[in-house]
Amino acid sequence: MAQPSHLRAPHAATGAEFGADVDPFAPAAIEHLARRYGSPLLILDLERVRAQYRRLAAALPGVKLHYALKPLPHPAVVAALRDAGASFDLATNGEVALVRRLGVAPSRCIHTHPIKRERDIRTALDFGVTRFVVDNPDELRKFAPYAGRVEVLVRVSFRSPQAVVDLSRKFGCAPDAVPALLELAARLGVRVAGLSFHVGSQAGAPDKHVEAVEACAALFEAAAQHGQALEILDIGGGFPVEYRDTCTSIEAFCAPIAAALARLGPGIEVFAEPGRFIAAPSGVVVAAVMGRARRDGRWWYYLDDGLYGSFSGQMFDHARYPLDALVSSSGPKYPSVLAGPTCDSIDVIDEDIDLPLLDVGDLIVGRQMGAYTWASASEFNFFPRATVLALDRGRLVEDEWP
Ligand SMILES: *Cc1c(COP(=O)(O)O)cnc(C)c1O
Numbered sequence: 001m002a003q004p005s006h007l008r009a010p011h012a013a014t015g016a017e018f019g020a021d022v023d024p025f026a027p028a029a030i031e032h033l034a035r036r037y038g039s040p041l042l043i044l045d046l047e048r049v050r051a052q053y054r055r056l057a058a059a060l061p062g063v064k065l066h067y068a069l070k071p072l073p074h075p076a077v078v079a080a081l082r083d084a085g086a087s088f089d090l091a092t093n094g095e096v097a098l099v100r101r102l103g104v105a106p107s108r109c110i111h112t113h114p115i116k117r118e119r120d121i122r123t124a125l126d127f128g129v130t131r132f133v134v135d136n137p138d139e140l141r142k143f144a145p146y147a148g149r150v151e152v153l154v155r156v157s158f159r160s161p162q163a164v165v166d167l168s169r170k171f172g173c174a175p176d177a178v179p180a181l182l183e184l185a186a187r188l189g190v191r192v193a194g195l196s197f198h199v200g201s202q203a204g205a206p207d208k209h210v211e212a213v214e215a216c217a218a219l220f221e222a223a224a225q226h227g228q229a230l231e232i233l234d235i236g237g238g239f240p241v242e243y244r245d246t247c248t249s250i251e252a253f254c255a256p257i258a259a260a261l262a263r264l265g266p267g268i269e270v271f272a273e274p275g276r277f278i279a280a281p282s283g284v285v286v287a288a289v290m291g292r293a294r295r296d297g298r299w300w301y302y303l304d305d306g307l308y309g310s311f312s313g314q315m316f317d318h319a320r321y322p323l324d325a326l327v328s329s330s331g332p333k334y335p336s337v338l339a340g341p342t343c344d345s346i347d348v349i350d351e352d353i354d355l356p357l358l359d360v361g362d363l364i365v366g367r368q369m370g371a372y373t374w375a376s377a378s379e380f381n382f383f384p385r386a387t388v389l390a391l392d393r394g395r396l397v398e399d400e401w402p
Contacts, residue, residue, distance in 0.1 A: 020393040025284050025367070027326055033389055034363055039288040040305035040386040042374045044072075046080040047393060048282040053084050056239060056277055059254035060270075063261070066110055068237055068275035069095045071371035076390035076397045077279065078102050089237075089273040093123045100127050110234070112196070112273065114139060114155050114171045125149070133196055133234075135173045137184055147189040153196040153234055154181050156219070158212045172197065178219050182228050194232030194268075195219060201276055201317075203238040204247075206256050213260040220265065232269050235261075239277035243368055244320045250277065276371040283370025285310040285386060286326075289362045290341060299336045301358055306340010306347045308380035310366070310373045314349065317372040323349070326363040329356045338364060342381040 017036075022029055024045045033043060057065055066089040067081050073095060078088070082104050090096050091113040099109060106128030113120070114135040121132070121142060134140045135155040143150055157172025173181065178195070185192045195216045199208040216233055223230050235257070240247045247253075261270055287305035294300070305311065313319045323338065333354040340347035377385045390397040 015396070016394050017391065017396055018394050020395075022394055024391040024394075027365075030284065030286055030326060030365060031363070034286050034288070037387055037389060039286050039363065040303075040310060041286040042310060042369070042386040042388045043284050043286065044074065044076060044370060044388060044390040045282055046076060046390060046397065049077050049080045049278060050084050052278040052281055053081060053086055056250060056254070056272075056274055059251050060258055060261075060272060063235070063258075063270045063272050066234075066271055066273045067278055068112075068273045069098065070375065071275040072279035072283065072375055073098060074374075074388060074390065075102060076392075077282070078104070079397075080392070081278070087271075089275075090124070090129065093120060096124055096127050096129070106130075110153075110271070112153075112155075112234075116142065118142065121146070131193065134181075135171055137181065140181060140184055140188065140190060143190045144188045147191075151191040151193040152185065153194050153232060154178055154192060155196045155198070156212070156216065158197055158199055158208060158215065175215055175219060179222065179226070182223055182226070186228065192228065192230065194230045194234065196232075196234035196236060196271075198236030198273065199238050201238055202240050202319075203253075204240070206253050209235060209238065209257045210260045213257065213264070217260075217264055220268065231267060232271060233261075233264065234271040234273065237273045237275050237277075239272075239274050241277055241280040241368055241371075244322055279371035280368045281370065283368075283373065285321075285366040285369040285373065287364050287366070287386075289358050289360050289364070291360060292358065295337075299334060299355075299357070300339055301336060301355070301364075302339050302341060303349070303364055304341050304383070305386055306342060306349055306383075308340060308342050308344070308347060309377045309383060310369060310386050311340065311349050312376040312378065313369070313372040316376050319368075319372065321366040321369050323353060323364060323366050325355050325358055326365050327356055327358065331356050341383045344381070 064087055066087040068089040079102050087108040088099055089112050090109050109129045110131040111124045111129050112133045114133050130150050132152050133155050134152045155172045156175050197212045220230050287303040289301045290304050291302045333356055336353055336355040337351055338349040
């Protein structure tokens with residue numbers, strides 16, 4: 001299957017951009033890259049990808065981390081995580097094609113979309129993925145023809161109204177529906193390996209994860225009493241990162257979850273599906289001022305990236321990214337407006353941000369912008385999506401995969 005064009009790196013890379021010890025997110029490095037490659041840019045730092053993976057792995061000892069591709073399905077990120085030993089959470093045929101092209105072992109992948117077409121199941125099976133997620137009887141029946149070749153996790157829903165993005169509304173069965181699904185699976189001969197949940201993205205506190213682990217522990221016990229030994233618990237994603245508001249460290253966030261997991265019975269393998277925590281801090285967006293205008297006593301700056309591009313996460317993901325101007329001036333700051341490039345009036349990034357006086361060509365940098373940004377960007381009005389530059393210890397990673 002051909003990759004969508006945006007997954008192809010736009011540049012033939014030429015090697016080192018700067019020294020291996022230079023932080024690609026430092027102002028001088030960003031300026032260098034913008035001068036050389038233009039704007040808008042999404043700069044990815046593979047060292048940060050690996051560091052986030054290792055940090056979460058340390059905070060959740062013994063948990064097998066499956067990177068959820070959805071927030072940032074970039075080949076360089078997937079390859080870095082593949083080499084770091086990660087497993088992968090796939091949900092679509094495009095994601096299957098990507099990990100397949102990168103030579104990821106299918107045994108390291110699970111397919112977690114609760115609703116699948118027949119051809120989605122066959123595409124994943126053809127690659128070699130054998131673990132799937134279901135949350136209702138109709139989906140379970142779709143696996144009857146593959147009984148003996150597949151196993152499923154039953155996704156349970158725990159509502160999470162305080163999460164910024166509550167994913168438990170759209171997917172997952174009520175905890176009290178689990179026994180009937182286990183019974184149906186037994187009748188169909190489809191093996192149920194365990195349970196999964198996803199409490200929602202950018203969780204504000206670990207309480208929902210802890211409650212869900214405890215509720216699943218009770219479901220495991222009930223299943224065991226009916227002679228069905230479940231052995232996998234998948235605790236999903238939701239691990240938060242810091243945007244404009246401070247948030248708890250990942251170590252503090254995970255400690256009570258790890259404690260709840262430690263109370264599970266022996267012989268239960270635990271998975272997690274982090275996306276944002278790995279992707280968000282690994283990317284910065286660089287946009288340039290295309291033009292400016294003085295309106296109602298304020299400077300409006302029109303950037304070459306906006307809500308229809310990398311800042312789409314402000315709409316879909318409700319994120320507010322830390323933004324700053326990349327100018328050395330220590331002069332005064334003025335309340336300003338940052339707008340995107342399209343002719344649509346909703347395409348305004350920030351209505352009230354203090355910035356120094358900017359000129360055409362000056363750069364604005366958005367931090368924590370690796371997750372749910374470029375992935376959901378469009379080319380509305382024919383403004384191209386940001387060029388992605390994946391940096392690994394000073395080198396631009398070439399997309400060597402055709
Ligand atoms: C999107 C998604 C994830 C990743 O969630 P984050 O909050 O970004 O970590 C994990 N699992 C499933 C099933 C998802 O849909």
